[in-house]
Amino acid sequence: MNKTKKTKRGRAGAGGFAEAAAGFEDGVARICRVYGVSPILGRLYAVLFLAPEPLGLDELCAKVAAAKSTASVALRQLLSLHLVERLPPRGDRRDFYRAVTDPWALLADWSRIYFQPELEMWRSTGAALEQALGQKDGPRGEERRALHERLLRMAAFVELFQELLGDLTQSRAQPPPSRSIPIRLDGADDEDAR
Numbered sequence: 290m291n292k293t294k295k296t297k298r299g300r301a302g303a304g305g306f307a308e309a310a311a312g313f314e315d316g317v318a319r320i321c322r323v324y325g326v327s328p329i330l331g332r333l334y335a336v337l338f339l340a341p342e343p344l345g346l347d348e349l350c351a352k353v354a355a356a357k358s359t360a361s362v363a364l365r366q367l368l369s370l371h372l373v374e375r376l377p378p379r380g381d382r383r384d385f386y387r388a389v390t391d392p393w394a395l396l397a398d399w400s401r402i403y404f405q406p407e408l409e410m411w412r413s414t415g416a417a418l419e420q421a422l423g424q425k426d427g428p429r430g431e432e433r434r435a436l437h438e439r440l441l442r443m444a445a446f447v448e449l450f451q452e453l454l455g456d457l458t459q460s461r462a463q464p465p466p467s468r469s470i471p472i473r474l475d476g477a478d479d480e481d482a483r
Contacts, residue, residue: 310339314353329355329363334372337388343376345383371398400454408454411447415440 314335318328332353337344344352350360364386367373372395376385389395419440422433 310335313339327363327366329353329359330367333360333363334367334388337373337386338390340387343385343387345385347383349386371395371402396454404450404454408447408451411443415444415447419444 314332317331317335317338319331321328321331332355333349336349336352346357346360346364349355349364350357353360355363364373364375367386368375372389373386374389376387378384389398419437421427422437422440427433428436
């Protein structure tokens, strides 16, 4: 007897693409929940990641079973996180969205927007604190030595993290070359058409 298994989203399948796609969507939603972000952001990103073409708000709402207001707010958050791009209207006035799928581009954006400011904060405030350790109102003895050691460890970590981020964002893999289609012009020989 051949029974098809139902996933919790109601899709039938025996390990096919639809089931794997639903699992991917659920997985990205779970990751969002771990970081304290609404799972709808993960679902929308996953749907856009898997979509062969940009999608409009109505299509996205249908795919994630969300109200327009909920999906619209989540899309604005995804846009602000640079995980999704809004494309210009295509003839009608609707916006279309697509996921940013290049992991190197995501890393470079996140580094510039989030990591670099945080690293700079640690550098500047740590350096100021290190200078202030010798002031009259600063800690003395063992407390001063312990704080000095903590600041040195944090500074070393910040520099290591900075170096790692620099290497990752600078060693970005090159995208595959664009396809070119030779066009033969009337009167041109085959060599000129290339």
